[in-house]
Amino acid sequence: MLGDYELLGRLGEGGMGTVYLARPRNGTALVAVKVVRLDLADDDEFRRRFRSEVERARQVPPFCTAEVLDADPEHDQPYLVVEFVDGPTLAEVVEQRGPLTSANLHSVAIGVATALTAIHGAGVIHRDLKPRNVLLAPGSPKVIDFGIARAMTATSGNTRPDQMVGTVAYMAPERFDTDAGTPITPAADVFAWGSVVTYAGTGKTPFYADSPAATAARILTQPPRLHELARPLRGLVAHALEKDPANRPSARELLDLLISGDRPAATAAALADQPDLRAAAAEAQAVTGFAIPAKAMAGATTTAPTLNIPPGLVGYDENSIVTVPISSPPADTVITGDPPPAPRRRWLLPLVLVLLTAVLVAGAAIVAVMVRDRADRSGQPSGDPGGTVADPVLGEPRISDALTGPGFWSASDQPGEGRCDFADAMLVARRETNGLYKCRGPADELPANLTIETTLRLDTPDSCAAIWFRFDDSHGYQARICERNVYIGVHNRDGKGDVSTIRTFVLKEPLDRGTAYRFRLGVTADTVTVSRDGTDLGSARLTEAGYGAGRMFLGVFNERTAPKTGPFQVSYSDVRIWA
Known part of the structure; x- marks a missing residue:
């Protein structure tokens, strides 16, 4: 139980915390409960902002949004209760099935524009609109996690006042502006809408590049690449992706143009057999009134802001959630450039919605793209294309992550200690000197009895893979997998990182560097059993009293006989945990 809610299962994890499927104590309707991370919960300023943002988010009408139902900012771990949306994320659908068909794309564009119209009409800015925050629910798309991102920027455990949180590929140019106090406006969400629609229609973001730094530079200095986007939407998306926020349409203008623009057949196909989406769009238009352009459609040229590229961006993909410093950068990290000429204006706001009636009665078949899997419906990243494959004995894993990019595990870098990032579709843990380093993994406390499996x-020479389990703060158990031996040990309570060995398994066939192996740890009661590629290596007794439920980490260690300098590096993929 958490407050008045019975937690039924785990849905996912994101930057703010863990999401659970739940049921009210005195109700039957399912809800999603987002439990705030412990490091955020200890920050008084975060709680204050969290309370304020939740109250504002509760004023957003439920037009293509996941309704905010309840919250308890004063709980030991503050939590937020939202409508449970039974459907996959837009990111999952595109990753698994490819770009959307024309009709489906148009309906998603309408749904997200409807949601932004409702959100902005309530005085809220989303700040992190992206495909993983768009759920393709039966009836209409739903946008989640609006307005809460601002509360996170207040906590020293997550960001400092001179930093911002965002997802690079969907961030508007003004969000990279180094001028202190530059406000975020609803126009940043409109820019993100253009990037989301481009991704949904092409499988690529409009400024995609080989690294987030290069992606950000393209956002600031280059026109979007929209040649693969279907023509009915291409002009409007280009308008939403203007460099100058004052030149972008408002969310309401987007909605009006989508509903009654110059492609009535496309709109008819998008709304056919979707009465919920049709009704939500009409209600959003009725509630917000007639749209007034924020600025005349005449072009304007602006100077692109200076971009601060932190070294920590290296190794992320363009969809990574990153913390970008906005203080003055070192000279060798500044990227500047002249903006492209302002594109020609192609859109004028309709004075009347004369085509709406015709659209509402038009009919066309729409291809269903909804994947009805109950796993990872929270809108948070899962990163696992194979998570639905159950083990014949253990069944469905509780946690499953392919480790091809940020998901349950995230990148981290502690100078002088170590770093974890993603490369070659694997999670790479690395230290330059001997010692251990843990990669940031699931924040959940896992049961004492569990099975862990990973490739x-x-x-590099003298490197060892390290898997921690039943880990609490600075102590727990560790399996260290080296070239010739596997060690089961206790990570001591003294906080110094000392690990004492309980048992050593000598590998009859040493591991070859550069070759991937599948290891499994089966932890039950006071025993851990180790296997490699399906072959049991043996069992060890877990000798410490009081080591029960706890967290699990992946990381890097080294052989006891290793030199003081490395580097020491281990790569992981496809981790699964059964409880």
Whole structure:
């Protein structure tokens, strides 16, 4: 139980915390409960902002949004209760099935524009609109997590006042502006809408590049690449992706143009057999009134802001959630450039919605793209294309992550300690000197009895893979997998990182560096059993009293006989945890 809610299962995890499927104590309707991370919960300023943002978010009408139902900012772990949306994320659908068909794309564009119209009409700015925050629910798309991102920027455990949180590929140019106090406006969400629609229609973001730094530079200095986007939407998306926020349409203008623009057949196909989406769009238009352009459609040229590229961006993909410093950068990290000429204006706001009636009665078949899997419906990243494959004995895993990019595990970098990032579709843990380093993994406390399975590769001499389990703060158990031996040990309570060995398994066939192996740890009661590629290596007794439920980490260690300098590097993929 958490407050008045019975937690039924785990849906996912994101930047703010963990999301659970739940049921009210005195009700039957399912809800999603987002439990705030412990490091955020200890920050008084975060709680104050969290309370304020939740109250504002509760004023958003439920037009293509997941309704905010309840919250308890004063709980030991503050939580937020929202409508449970039974459907996959837009990111999952595109990753698994490819770009959307024309009719489906148009309906998603209408649904997200409807949601932004409702959100902005309530005085809220989303701040992190992206495909993983768009759920393709039966009836209409739903946008989630609006307005809460601002509360996170107040906590020293997550960001400082001179930083911002965002997802690079969907961030508007003004969000990279180094001028202190530059406000975020609803126009940033409109820019993100253009990037989301481009991704949904092409499988690529409009400024995609080989790194987030290059992506950000393209956002600031280059026109979007929209040649693969279907023509009915291409002009409006280009308008939403203007460099100058004052030149972009408002969310309401987007909605009006989508509903009654110059492609009535496309709109008819998008709304056919979707009465919920049709009604939500009409209600959003009725509630917000007639749209007034924020600025005349005449072109204007602006100077692109200076971009601060932190070294920590290296190794992320363009969809990574990153913390970008907005203070003055070192000279060698500044990217500047002249903006492209302002594109020609192609859109004028309709004075009347004369085509709406015709659209509402038009009919056309729409291809269903909804994947009705109950796993990871929270809108948070899962990163696992194979998570639906159940083990014949253990069944469905509780946590499953392919480790091809940020998901349950995220990148981290502690100078002088170590770093974890994603490369070659694997999670790479690395230290330059001997010692241990843990990658940031699921924040959940896992049961004492569990099975952990992952593929790992030793990349450099004297390197060892390290898997921690039943870990609480600075102590727990550790399995260290090296070229010739597997060690089961206790990570001591003294906080110094000392690990004492309980048992050593000598590998009859040493591991080859650069070769991937599948390891499994079966933890039950006071025993852990180790296997490699389906072959049991043996069992060890877990000797410490009081080591029960706890967290689980992946990371890098080294052989006891290793030199003081490395590097020491291990790569992981496809981790699954059964409880």
